[in-house]
Amino acid sequence: MATQAGTEPAHIRRRRRLRIDLTTPSLLGLPVAYLVVFFLVPIAIVACYSVDVYSINPGKHSFTLAAWHDFLHSSVYLGLFWKSVKMALIVSGIIVLLAYPLAYFLALSETKRKYVLLLVLIAPFLTSYLLRVLAWKVILGNQGVVNTFLFWTGLRSADHPISQLLYSRFAVMLVLGYVWLPFVALPIFVSLESLDRRLLEAASDLGASRRQAFRRVTLPLSLPGVIAAFLFVFIPTLGEFITPSLVGGTSGYMYGNQIVDLFETGFPDWETGSVLALFLLGVVAILTVVFARFLRAPQLETS
Amino acid sequence: MDAALSKNGARLLRAFFALVVVFLYAPILILLIFSFNNSQLPSFPLSGFTLHWYHQFLTNADLRAALETSTTVAALSSIVAVALGILASVALVRKNFRGKSPVTALLLSPLVIPYVVLGVSLLLLFQTVGINRSIFTVMIGHIVLSLPYTILVLMPRLQQIDVGLEEAAYDLGASRLRTFRSIVFPLILPAVVSAYLIAFTTSFDEYAVASFVVGPTRITFPVYLYSALRFPNNLPQVIAVAVVVMIVSLIVVVGAEIGRRIAERRLGALDV
Numbered sequence: 098m099a100t101q102a103g104t105e106p107a108h109i110r111r112r113r114r115l116r117i118d119l120t121t122p123s124l125l126g127l128p129v130a131y132l133v134v135f136f137l138v139p140i141a142i143v144a145c146y147s148v149d150v151y152s153i154n155p156g157k158h159s160f161t162l163a164a165w166h167d168f169l170h171s172s173v174y175l176g177l178f179w180k181s182v183k184m185a186l187i188v189s190g191i192i193v194l195l196a197y198p199l200a201y202f203l204a205l206s207e208t209k210r211k212y213v214l215l216l217v218l219i220a221p222f223l224t225s226y227l228l229r230v231l232a233w234k235v236i237l238g239n240q241g242v243v244n245t246f247l248f249w250t251g252l253r254s255a256d257h258p259i260s261q262l263l264y265s266r267f268a269v270m271l272v273l274g275y276v277w278l279p280f281v282a283l284p285i286f287v288s289l290e291s292l293d294r295r296l297l298e299a300a301s302d303l304g305a306s307r308r309q310a311f312r313r314v315t316l317p318l319s320l321p322g323v324i325a326a327f328l329f330v331f332i333p334t335l336g337e338f339i340t341p342s343l344v345g346g347t348s349g350y351m352y353g354n355q356i357v358d359l360f361e362t363g364f365p366d367w368e369t370g371s372v373l374a375l376f377l378l379g380v381v382a383i384l385t386v387v388f389a390r391f392l393r394a395p396q397l398e399t400s
Numbered sequence: 401m402d403a404a405l406s407k408n409g410a411r412l413l414r415a416f417f418a419l420v421v422v423f424l425y426a427p428i429l430i431l432l433i434f435s436f437n438n439s440q441l442p443s444f445p446l447s448g449f450t451l452h453w454y455h456q457f458l459t460n461a462d463l464r465a466a467l468e469t470s471t472t473v474a475a476l477s478s479i480v481a482v483a484l485g486i487l488a489s490v491a492l493v494r495k496n497f498r499g500k501s502p503v504t505a506l507l508l509s510p511l512v513i514p515y516v517v518l519g520v521s522l523l524l525l526f527q528t529v530g531i532n533r534s535i536f537t538v539m540i541g542h543i544v545l546s547l548p549y550t551i552l553v554l555m556p557r558l559q560q561i562d563v564g565l566e567e568a569a570y571d572l573g574a575s576r577l578r579t580f581r582s583i584v585f586p587l588i589l590p591a592v593v594s595a596y597l598i599a600f601t602t603s604f605d606e607y608a609v610a611s612f613v614v615g616p617t618r619i620t621f622p623v624y625l626y627s628a629l630r631f632p633n634n635l636p637q638v639i640a641v642a643v644v645v646m647i648v649s650l651i652v653v654v655g656a657e658i659g660r661r662i663a664e665r666r667l668g669a670l671d672v
Contacts, residue, residue, distance in 0.1 A: 120576065124491035125503060128484040128547065132506055136513075136544050139521030142528055151528060199420060202413035205404040214417070216657060221424045223653040225605045227625050228642040232427035234629065235434065235442045235639065242430055245443035279424060297404055307406060315404070336514025339607055343629060353516045360520060360612070367524070374520045378513065385512045 288322025
């Protein structure tokens with residue numbers, strides 16, 4: 098298109114440019130307007146609630162940063178946030194470490210039908226999230242599959258089930274890892290798949306051992322995929338509330354649960370809830386902007 | 401010599417892969433087994449085969465209503481999401497305009513927003529403006545979530561289409577709409593179908609946002625499921641539903657992927 102443009106008569110070129118200029122707003126108008134109204138404006142409204150410009154309490158309200166001040170000086174909310182950060186870091190770290198060899202195997206071992214195997218790996222991710230959590234509830238409960246299996250085989254007495262299995266921080270992290278593991282392999286696979294194999298051959302010709310070639314060539318080149326994978330899990334896990342509310346009990350309670358509770362319990366506190374929600378959004382936004390170049394590339398290459 | 405993997409290394413990795421696949425599928429298999437187990441509690445020892453739970457859920461009116469609601473919500477919200485996604489993708493792939501990167505960032509940003517934050521935001525929006533919560537408010541939320549996925553599926557396909565085809569159609573006097581209908585749309589149809597299916601499954605399975613904006617009367621399937629999980633005597637029934645939903649979604653997902661591959665290969669054979 099660009100090469101032809103120079104040889105065209107001026108009036109045709111002008112008409113074409115006119116046509117293009119006219120269509121861009123008409124194409125983007127609806128999708129952008131939709132997200133402005135149902136995505137950006139709602140967030141702005143949350144911001145208004147967080148500074149008490151809007152409130153569920155009747156009466157006149159004026160701008161105040163009291164809720165923000167309380168939040169930033171609250172050991173409860175910030176402590177909960179750090180606990181969630183730690184849990185999300187552990188989960189994301191462990192499953193990226195587990196997923197890397199899987200992706201490596203699929204991308205580099207010259208297996209036939211690697212795409213079939215990839216689909217086998219990813220398929221569970223595409224089934225219902227809640228139902229996969231349900232499966233673990235059935236497995237881990239005091240009267241669940243693991244414990245009753247142990248009673249039945251006599252490995253443990255029925256009076257002493259392993260009670261920390263369900264409703265614990267461990268359960269939350271196990272289930273989150275289970276839920277996200279298939280997905281994490283994907284961006285790593287994409288980055289390894291696009292690796293030029295000749296680089297490895299060159300390394301080996303130049304006398305590098307496999308281990309050296311991995312450390313100096315493969316690993317650095319797949320790092321963007323690894324970082325993307327890590328963030329794809331870390332971000333949703335940080336704000337997670339479904340899994341902890343189903344299998345977490347009190348010790349698995351996370352920051353996301355606190356947000357939900359501030360909006361849904363008998364004593365709602367929308368002002369504080371809005372502060373918590375915006376703080377989480379801010380942290381996620383910063384992470385996304387800082388790592389944007391890692392997030393974008395693999396996504397577009399995948400499809 | 402293979403530069404990436406030794407023979408033993410490959411063997412080790414294959415075993416590890418198999419182990420992970422077992423870990424991923426075992427819970428699903430366990431649900432399958434216990435859905436046929438003749439006991440109120442999903443526990444060992446197994447106490448006989450029954451289809452009772454499947455029968456019970458088929459006759460459970462609340463559950464069927466929830467499944468119908470979710471199907472409606474998913475079907476309609478996905479149509480809107482795909483339509484908006486097509487408009488946005490055509491603009492992003494074919495046009496150059498000022499502010500392209502912030503617009504792209506806005507269109508893709510729902511991918512990274514924590515669902516709890518989106519749920520809260522929409523709840524406050526509807527509350528502030530005075531819109532009652534219903535299946536429509538759920539659809540509004542699900543369109544926000546699905547839109548970026550449809551764009552990510554549609555854009556690469558649009559990029560593959562030769563612009564020359566569209567220009568030829570223009571030059572032969574076709575209008576923009578006609579060109580899109582007769583040239584572009586048929587060529588991106590496989591991607592449109594997979595975008596629709598991704599949007600559909602996203603919506604059908606979505607709990608977090610729906611839990612904030614769902615109305616009191618017509619609840620979606622995940623919302624029903626979540627509340628049912630709190631009552632243990634519902635558990636066997638829920639397990640039976642779980643098995644059916646999982647198997648159906650696995651078939652749809654795998655089928656869609658295979659279908660898309662075949663369709664795109666055929667279109668590829670036409671050299672376009």
